[in-house]
Amino acid sequence: MRRRLLRIYHRLYRRLGPQGWWPGRSRFEVIVGAILTQNTNWGNVEKAIRQLRGARALTPSAMSALSRHRLATLIRPAGTFAVKTRRLQNFLAFLRTRYGGNLRRMFRDEPARLRDALLGVSGIGPETADSILLYAGNMPVFVIDAYTKRILVRHRLISPEAAYHEVQALFMNHLPQDTQLYNEYHALLVAVGKAYCRSTPRCDTCPLRWDLEGHGIPLPRR
Ligand code: SF4
Known part of the structure; x- marks a missing residue:
């Protein structure tokens, strides 16, 4: 085999x-892309990412400061934007409560533990969690x-x-x-x-x- x-x-x-892969200028951008790409094509995700970049919202703290309505408007091109807004905000809340909003701290966690934790975030399934671990965290997860x-x-x-x-x-x-x-x-x-x-x-x-x-x-x- x-x-x-x-x-x-x-x-x-x-x-x-x-x-x-993965096209993204920062680890946070890769994570955002992994969440936005659920059930849509990459071209739509790119449009949403461009809007987020234009609004300087591509850091955890900047995105956390956005209202739900503003975030939903920015990611609208990625489709099912109400659901994806909730998912992004769920991830941000997870990052804040578990790792003090610090991605470096998050990726210092042990891969299997981090994977389990990510799977506990509503809206993050195995494919999204593993994409985050591999492409944003450089962890050996297929x-x-x-x-x-x-x-x-x-x-x-x-x-x-x-x-x-x-x-x-x-x-x-x-x-x-x-x-x-x-x-x-x-x-x-x-x-x-x-x-x-x-x-x-x-x-x-x-x-x-x-x-x-x-x-x-x-x-x-x-
Ligand atoms: S199209 Fe699919 S099934 Fe056919 S050779 Fe390629 S990978 Fe295999």
Whole structure:
């Protein structure tokens, strides 16, 4: 399994190159992006981030000082803005009460403890928590998303019923604990998911077609 996962990674890296994740000018901006990107595309998140930057609201203290209405107005382009406003404010309250509003203190926490704590924040699920740990905290935690799961199911590496933690364990139990590897691998899988492994897969031109063929797996249709 380790060999296969690494071969997939190296093939993707050679074909698609470094993905430069996570686009963000600060750790707080990465966290805000991870919360805003839930159920929307990145283009909408970028618009919201630009508005927040224009309002100089991209620090925990500056954002905490905003009224709920003002914050909602600024992040409106990211969609479901009332829900996301609450989620951002939930995170800010968590940061304040547990770490005195200090991100450096937060990321000094032990990864498993911090992950559990983040999962206790209303509106932060495993994918968002792990994105925060990996891309804002540089912690070796593999992020799983719908693209990753779809690719792995189609390559028969996991069952369609596999839970988040099981898919994550597949990577983390077989790959070295390497933040840079996890960072790039997740980003590459997202790139494949967006360009090739869509609901109707485009295996003909996909860089991972070789893995299907090498394991005698018929090309999936849907
Ligand atoms: S080869 Fe086909 S199934 Fe595999 S990742 Fe590419 S598009 Fe998806």
